[in-house]
Amino acid sequence: MPSLHRRIKKIILILLLSVGLVSINLNGNGNNWLQIILTGGRSTTECKNVLLFSYMRSGSSVTGNLLRDSPGVFFMFEPLSPLAPYSYFTDSSVCEMRNSTCRTKNARDRIGTALTALVNLYSCNLSKVPISLIYKMAQEGKSGKAWLEYGACLNGTKSRDQQNSNDIDTTMHCLNRLEQACISADRRVAKVLRLGFSTVEQLLNRLPTLKVLYLTRDPRAIINSRIKTEWFPVFKEKPGTVSNNILSLCLKMKTDIMSWIYTDVLYKDRILHTTLNKLASRMPVMSDVYKFIHKKVTGDERQKIITFLHGNKANNYTEKWRTELHPADRKRVENQCGYVIQRLTEL
Structure with missing residues (x-):
């Protein structure tokens, strides 16, 4: 009921x-x-927190890096990955990215853990976040200066005598410094790929200063990139693996877009949708992203964006799928992702 x-x-x-x-x-x-x-x-809602919501191989890394390097930003790179490797959380289940399998057993607890972790990260209550998430972001080195300094602080602690009774205090000191960097930041930005859009409404409710940047890409381009990316599970795999990944991606994107359409009605000024093609080809689109999160583009940032735009124009990164994707795979994507392709064309 x-x-x-x-x-x-x-x-x-x-x-x-x-x-x-x-x-x-x-x-x-x-x-x-x-x-x-x-x-x-x-x-108009004040913007202190930003959720970059996207998909693997959709341009979230380059977009996230531009935001990460922006002055006054405390960045978090895929904080939920230790909780759901190659999976994602919906509002009622945990689903695989590599196939269309979803599990409901113990899902509520896992979803609650994930969403609460995000709320605590955005609130800078880092001591309440599972330590595996904190360590992962520090070790990967993709979350920016504050996290690198935190990792260096921890390494300094570990290099001393492990029997030193002050080690625990020193470790907490490292975390406190990281929390202060989070608190003092103008914006806190998290790149999150392990959520279904159906969970976003809960985050918007719990975090009144949260805004969501929803970044999509043509699913044919996503699949082409996944096939050619060595670390992604479909690289050099059997055709059946690729087919399962196509099905999973298309189902997730369709569900996400439908959830976004509903959520956008309720929170229109707090959600901005854009596509990689638009970001990679038009300076005004990237400028709109910065306006959306209430940030001004500095001269250095403008130059980085221009370099990114020129690089895409020269190498045609966003459109390579048209010549690289095997016709059979392209047909599979178009059959499974018809709704998604149509919606993205209309937007």
Whole structure:
């Protein structure tokens, strides 16, 4: 019954919002459906936290790196990966990225752990985040200066006598320094690939200053890139593995787009959708991303963006799939991803 009631509430809200009779007061208490204000407008939300929501091989790394290197940004690179290697969390299950399998056993607890970890990361309550997530981001070296300094601080601790009773205090000192870097940042940005978009509404409720950058790419380009990427599981694998990956990707993208369409009605000023093709070809599109998160593009950032745009133009990265993807694989993607391709073409 609770799920039925939730669907009924969503339908009522969509109908009211669609005719411009209401806006929603986002107070983060989980009961936003009750906080209806008969004003017909939406207030602009302050942006302190940013979720970069995307897919593996969709341009999230280059986009994330541009944001990571922006002044005043505390960046988090795929913080949920230790909790779900090659999997992702929906609002009711844990699903595989490599095939279309989803599991519901113990899923609620795992989903709760993942979402709470993100809330604590964005809130800079790092001592409450599973330590495996913290260590992973420090070890990979992809989350920026603050995390590199944290890793160096830990390495300095480990190099001393392990019997030193001060080691625990020193380790906490390292974490406290990392927390201070998080707190003092103008923006906290997380690149997250291990969520279904159905979970985003919960994060928007729990984090009133969160904005979501939804980055998509033509699924034919994604599959082509996955096939040619050595570390991705479909590299040099049997055709059946590629077919399973296509099915999984198409189902996830379709579900995500449908969830985004609904969520965007409720939180329109807090979600921005764009595509890799647009980002990689037009300076104004990247400028719009910075405006969306309330950041100004510095001279150095502008130069990096221009370099990225020129590189794509010279090498045609975003369109290589048209000549590289095997016709049989292209047909499989088009058969499975028809809805996704059509929607992305229309946007």
